[in-house]
Amino acid sequence: xxxxxxxxxxxxxxxxxxxxxxxxxxxxxxxxxxxxxxxxxxxxxxxxxxxxxxxxxxxxxxxxxxxxxxxxxxxxxxxxxxxxxxxxxxxxxxxxxxxxxxxxxxxxxxxxxxxxxxxxxxxxxxxxxxxxxxxxxxxxxxxxxxxxxxxxxxxxxxxxxxxxxxxxxxxxxxxxxxxxxxxxxxxxxxxxxxxxxxxxxxxxxxxxxxxxxxxxxxxxxxxxxxxxxxxxxxxxxxxxxxxxxxxxxxxxxxxxxxxxxxxxxxxxxxxxxxxxxxxxxxxxxxxxxxxxxxxxxxxxxxxxxxxxxxxxxxxxxxxxxxxxxxxxxxxxxxxxxxx
Amino acid sequence: xxxxxxxxxxxxxxxxxxxxxxxxxxxxxxxxxxxxxxxxxxxxxxxxxxxxxxxxxxxxxxxxxxxxxxxxxxxxxxxxxxxxxxxxxxxxxxxxxxxxxxxxxxxxxxxxxxxxxxxxxxxxxxxxxxxxxxxxxxxxxxxxxxxxxxxxxxxxxxxxxxxxxxxxxxxxxxxxxxxxxxxxxxxxxxxxxxxxxxxxxxxxxxxxxxxxxxxxxxxxxxxxxxxxxxxxxxxxxxxxxxxxxxxxxxxxxxxxxxxxxxxxxxxxxxxxxxxxxxxxxxxxxxxxxxxxxxxxxxxxxxxxxxxxxxxxxxxxxxxxxxxxxxxxxxxxxxxxxxx
DNA sequence: AACGCTAATCGAAACGTTTCGAACGTGTCA
DNA sequence: TGACACGTTCGAAACGTTTCGATTAGCGTT
Numbered sequence: 001x002x003x004x005x006x007x008x009x010x011x012x013x014x015x016x017x018x019x020x021x022x023x024x025x026x027x028x029x030x031x032x033x034x035x036x037x038x039x040x041x042x043x044x045x046x047x048x049x050x051x052x053x054x055x056x057x058x059x060x061x062x063x064x065x066x067x068x069x070x071x072x073x074x075x076x077x078x079x080x081x082x083x084x085x086x087x088x089x090x091x092x093x094x095x096x097x098x099x100x101x102x103x104x105x106x107x108x109x110x111x112x113x114x115x116x117x118x119x120x121x122x123x124x125x126x127x128x129x130x131x132x133x134x135x136x137x138x139x140x141x142x143x144x145x146x147x148x149x150x151x152x153x154x155x156x157x158x159x160x161x162x163x164x165x166x167x168x169x170x171x172x173x174x175x176x177x178x179x180x181x182x183x184x185x186x187x188x189x190x191x192x193x194x195x196x197x198x199x200x201x202x203x204x205x206x207x208x209x210x211x212x213x214x215x216x217x218x219x220x221x222x223x224x225x226x227x228x229x230x231x232x233x234x235x236x237x238x239x240x241x242x243x244x245x246x247x248x249x250x251x252x253x254x255x256x257x258x259x260x261x262x263x264x265x266x267x268x269x270x271x272x273x274x275x276x277x278x279x280x281x282x283x284x285x286x287x288x289x290x291x292x293x294x295x296x297x298x299x300x301x302x303x304x305x306x307x308x309x310x311x312x313x314x315x316x317x318x319x320x321x322x323x324x325x326x327x328x329x330x331x332x333x334x335x336x337x338x339x
Numbered sequence: 340x341x342x343x344x345x346x347x348x349x350x351x352x353x354x355x356x357x358x359x360x361x362x363x364x365x366x367x368x369x370x371x372x373x374x375x376x377x378x379x380x381x382x383x384x385x386x387x388x389x390x391x392x393x394x395x396x397x398x399x400x401x402x403x404x405x406x407x408x409x410x411x412x413x414x415x416x417x418x419x420x421x422x423x424x425x426x427x428x429x430x431x432x433x434x435x436x437x438x439x440x441x442x443x444x445x446x447x448x449x450x451x452x453x454x455x456x457x458x459x460x461x462x463x464x465x466x467x468x469x470x471x472x473x474x475x476x477x478x479x480x481x482x483x484x485x486x487x488x489x490x491x492x493x494x495x496x497x498x499x500x501x502x503x504x505x506x507x508x509x510x511x512x513x514x515x516x517x518x519x520x521x522x523x524x525x526x527x528x529x530x531x532x533x534x535x536x537x538x539x540x541x542x543x544x545x546x547x548x549x550x551x552x553x554x555x556x557x558x559x560x561x562x563x564x565x566x567x568x569x570x571x572x573x574x575x576x577x578x579x580x581x582x583x584x585x586x587x588x589x590x591x592x593x594x595x596x597x598x599x600x601x602x603x604x605x606x607x608x609x610x611x612x613x614x615x616x617x618x619x620x621x622x623x624x625x626x627x628x629x630x631x632x633x634x635x636x637x638x639x640x641x642x643x644x645x646x647x648x649x650x651x652x653x654x655x656x657x658x659x660x661x662x663x664x665x666x667x668x669x670x671x672x673x674x675x676x677x678x
Numbered sequence: 679a680a681c682g683c684t685a686a687t688c689g690a691a692a693c694g695t696t697t698c699g700a701a702c703g704t705g706t707c708a
Numbered sequence: 709t710g711a712c713a714c715g716t717t718c719g720a721a722a723c724g725t726t727t728c729g730a731t732t733a734g735c736g737t738t
Contacts, residue, residue, distance in 0.1 A: 361727080
């Protein structure tokens with residue numbers, strides 16, 4: 001900017017005023033300055049600007065795994081939304097590890113991000129302190145956090161699983177295996193409640209040996225399914241709590257020599273673009289990824305636009321059961337239950 | 340830092356020296372400063388640091404679509420690598436649009452990223468000027484760029500498609516539909532050559548009506564497949580040039596009432612974690628995503644470590660044909676060809 | 679006792695912006 | 709003619725660091 005000012009024989013203040021439109025600049029100087037900018041190929045240094053202004057027009061986004069299609073889609077939507085608004089997005093993957101998450105959040109705050117969207121991990125860690133101590137707005141994504149009172153957008157997980165399990169029950173399934181993620185995050189907690197309530201509502205017992213948990217990875221789903229399938233009285237259906245784990249479920253079913261849906265029915269959380277192309281076409285609970293991403297972005301953009309004092313807003317969206325062909329009706333039992 | 344200095348009754352220069360280890364600080368002052376840092380909860384401002392140092396420890400990464408599983412995986416690997424090295428990653432999706440890409444690169448450069456990894460779009464746009472004019476190191480990912488002479492890591496696309504198509508020919512297919520992306524980017528160009536060469540090597544004619552192109556999206560694959568399937572003499576096999584497009588291909592096959600591989604064989608570029616769980620299990624060309632991501636990260640990290648003057652390095656990795664069950668042998672024809 | 683050497687510490691400039699208040703020239707009004 | 713307002717322009721401080729050269733204190737030498 002100094003060079004531009006010299007070349008145009010004006011002060012840097014004038015150049016800045018013109019660039020930001022903060023003061024009227026005479027046509028004559030405007031022309032000289034614009035010419036100088038072109039000649040020099042000047043680009044404003046956003047870092048210096050950030051330092052002075054205290055704002056970076058950059059936000060931080062942390063998710064557990066970007067390869068989980070649910071997060072891939074949501075990240076994509078969020079990225080687009082902030083792109084439109086002229087913000088850059090710093091992406092971090094925490095790999096379901098609390099320490100990693102804390103480190104990355106620290107990294108982001110050091111870099112003075114204007115806001116944070118977090119699909120948290122563990123019990124929140126630093127998150128609580130940040131929401132309380134700093135005035136960096138935080139939006140929780142997908143997962144609430146005990147004791148952290150801030151904007152959030154989540155799914156009605158309990159209801160979604162309730163519906164899915166009820167659907168399985170209506171098909172005649174009585175022993176329904178349930179594979180969950182670690183129970184310290186809200187969606188898994190709520191989904192578990194939905195599972196139990198659906199069984200109870202149908203007057204079915206909750207068999208604890210049918211409930212397995214893992215750390216969200218394919219291998220966890222695989223192991224859990226192996227255990228379920230080697231039970232003395234194995235389940236006739238399995239509900240898997242996320243996408244990577246259901247892939248593990250399908251592999252376990254294949255490896256053990258069974259087939260879906262003939263031998264065992266499968267449903268799961270999170271839809272994916274190819275779910276209705278291949279066989280078995282999985283019955284899933286689809287999350288409204290577009291809406292989730294947009295709402296999260298909007299909540300944060302609203303705070304960034306200055307609306308700091310509004311009380312925390314919590315948006316709860318509805319899942320949608322996508323019924324396909326991976327669950328088969330169980331004839332005899334179906335009748336006895338629906339009777 | 341000023342507050343810390345005051346609280347510890349030292350100068351800011353000493354605090355800075357201690358924090359950076361650039362000078363020895365007496366145990367006494369060290370202790371006072373560390374105490375003050377704890378008391379105040381001081382965090383160094385990375386923006387001010389960046390301004391002074393001229394480095395942000397942040398890199399920019401642009402890809403066409405993060406929802407394309409190939410890019411999802413590569414982004415994930417790159418993100419991890421830079422995370423380990425203490426760098427933050429700004430992610431941008433260009434949506435296969437050159438203007439968007441140019442804007443985003445500008446945005447990234449304004450923010451003084453230390454380096455750039457680009458899976459480019461279009462003819463490169465600003466890219467060329469940046470590589471020449473700035474001293475921000477650039478690594479091209481997946482796609483080379485005419486006239487841009489810089490580090491790159493790509494696949495041997497020609498060979499990969501040659502192998503895949505040759506495999507189809509060995510199975511007895513003679514009319515092999517080929518769905519490609521826009522031909523202005525190097526992988527599509529090279530893959531097309533691989534396709535033609537495989538046919539020629541087998542003494543088969545290249546029928547232009549069997550070649551369709553689209554803009555990488557599912558819908559493009561769908562439309563292209565619809566056209567191929569409504570040809571008078573329709574192909575017995577289709578090779579689709581990326582993942583979203585092959586999903587379109589599968590949907591078109593389904594919608595037109597055919598089935599794979601009974602009525603038509605399908606193979607495609609890019610593997611995915613679920614490709615061997617569902618039916619048909621797609622035969623694919625798997626890219627070494629882990630290696631691609633790591634190599635790209637390493638190339639850039641090496642430049643960032645100071646190795647600026649080495650000549651551009653171009654890494655060419657090999658694809659791997661994953662033979663599954665989506666392509667069936669064509670009895671009679673197979674014999675006449677292999678005879 | 680005067681000197682020089684080393685180690686520790688500090689003051690101040692610099693990075694590239696924004697912004698506030700001051701200065702300047704010009705035209706208007708009393 | 710002098711006071712005043714207005715529209716432009718500018719000088720300089722500030723944002724929070726790093727870094728260079730200067731300063732100081734302590735200590736061994738001669």
